[in-house]
Amino acid sequence: xxxxxDGTPAAQIAEALEALAAGRLVAFPTETVYGLGAxxxxxxxxxxxxxxxxxxxxxxxxxxxxxxxxxxxxxxxxPPAARRLMDAFWPGPLTVIVPRREGVATAxxxxxxxxxxRCPAHPVAQALLQAASRRGLLGLAGPSANRFGRVSPTTAxxxxxxxxxxxxxxxGGPCPVGIESTIIDCSRARPVLLRPGTHTRAQIEAxxxxxxxxxxxxxPRAPGTLKAxxxxxxxxxxxxxxxxxxxxxxxxxxxxxxxLYARTVRPAKGMLYRAMPDDAAAAARELFAxxxxxxxxxxxxxxxxxxxxxxxxxxxxxxxxxxAAA
Ligand code: TXA
Ligand code: MG
Numbered sequence: 001x002x003x004x005x006d007g008t009p010a011a012q013i014a015e016a017l018e019a020l021a022a023g024r025l026v027a028f029p030t031e032t033v034y035g036l037g038a039x040x041x042x043x044x045x046x047x048x049x050x051x052x053x054x055x056x057x058x059x060x061x062x063x064x065x066x067x068x069x070x071x072x073x074x075x076x077x078x079p080p081a082a083r084r085l086m087d088a089f090w091p092g093p094l095t096v097i098v099p100r101r102e103g104v105a106t107a108x109x110x111x112x113x114x115x116x117x118r119c120p121a122h123p124v125a126q127a128l129l130q131a132a133s134r135r136g137l138l139g140l141a142g143p144s145a146n147r148f149g150r151v152s153p154t155t156a157x158x159x160x161x162x163x164x165x166x167x168x169x170x171x172g173g174p175c176p177v178g179i180e181s182t183i184i185d186c187s188r189a190r191p192v193l194l195r196p197g198t199h200t201r202a203q204i205e206a207x208x209x210x211x212x213x214x215x216x217x218x219x220p221r222a223p224g225t226l227k228a229x230x231x232x233x234x235x236x237x238x239x240x241x242x243x244x245x246x247x248x249x250x251x252x253x254x255x256x257x258x259x260l261y262a263r264t265v266r267p268a269k270g271m272l273y274r275a276m277p278d279d280a281a282a283a284a285r286e287l288f289a290x291x292x293x294x295x296x297x298x299x300x301x302x303x304x305x306x307x308x309x310x311x312x313x314x315x316x317x318x319x320x321x322x323x324a325a326a
């Protein structure tokens with residue numbers, strides 16, 4: 001198990017910073033999910049992230065920065081679309097992909113000539129990043145602190161369960177957003193949505209002042225955008241409300257390791273069950289913890305009721321669709 005730091009908040013930040021400066025891995029809370037951090041300026045430390053996660057070396061990492069000024073040290077250019085998004089949504093759960101400054105954060109970028117930059121709003125992440133910046137660190141490379149392809153962690157305990165003692169964990173409580181940041185590629189002629197988060201398309205387009213394109217074949221590689229990702233151990237079946245009702249009738253009364261995660265449909269007798277919140281933000285907040293809980297309770301199959309069609313559900317729908325594709 002990874003070690004969760006204790007002591008006063010200031011002592012924890014100090015210990016985390018020492019470890020990072022020494023090239024160690026420190027998981028840290030953000031408003032979305034926990035990140036597995038390393039000093040983005042130390043390629044050797046960053047390679048430790050890929051090793052710990054079991055992540056292919058050509059899948060680029062996001063670099064977290066304290067503010068927009070710190071982002072400038074990593075970017076060759078900040079295109080106008082990126083600038084508008086940073087002004088509108090930073091600090092907060094949105095990542096921009098911009099051209100990378102040559103020679104910096106090479107390992108973190110996974111060989112790409114672009115870099116993903118994110119300025120988190122979480123107070124513990126902010127305190128850590130500001131301390132890191134004062135210490136002269138460029139920023140913190142940080143993918144979600146889970147093994148490759150698994151469900152992202154939203155508590156320090158989730159992180160501790162994924163890694164061994166090569167990783168320290170800074171505990172900032174449960175993540176208030178719960179699904180990963182919105183990612184927008186601003187490195188090409190027109191902005192492209194690579195991964196939906198909790199911002200709606202309308203909010204993003206209002207900030208951009210231009211249409212947001214969908215991913216196409218030319219979009220850079222992003223494992224978060226692989227079809228099968230974010231999967232619990234149990235098999236996830238995503239079903240419309242009607243199909244789910246029928247499935248429940250056919251399934252009958254036999255208790256078994258089937259779990260139900262639904263808003264409007266009630267479980268059959270003996271089923272593991274958890275109600276999905278009616279509110280999209282609340283559903284996002286608990287989604288990954290719910291999937292992990294079903295795994296822990298021994299579910300082999302999780303039947304999930306499809307979220308409603310509204311745009312505020314895009315992020316949750318995306319993660320469930322990927323979990324079901326695994
Ligand atoms: O909310 C989040 O974004 C969390 C927290 C910790 O900040 N981080 C996160 O990182 O979700 P990760 O690595 O699990 O997902 C980031 C996604 C990956 O799919 C990665 O391939 C993509 O962003 N990405 C990173 N840099 C990129 C780049 N230069 N071009 C294209 N995709 C990139
Ligand atoms: Mg991830």
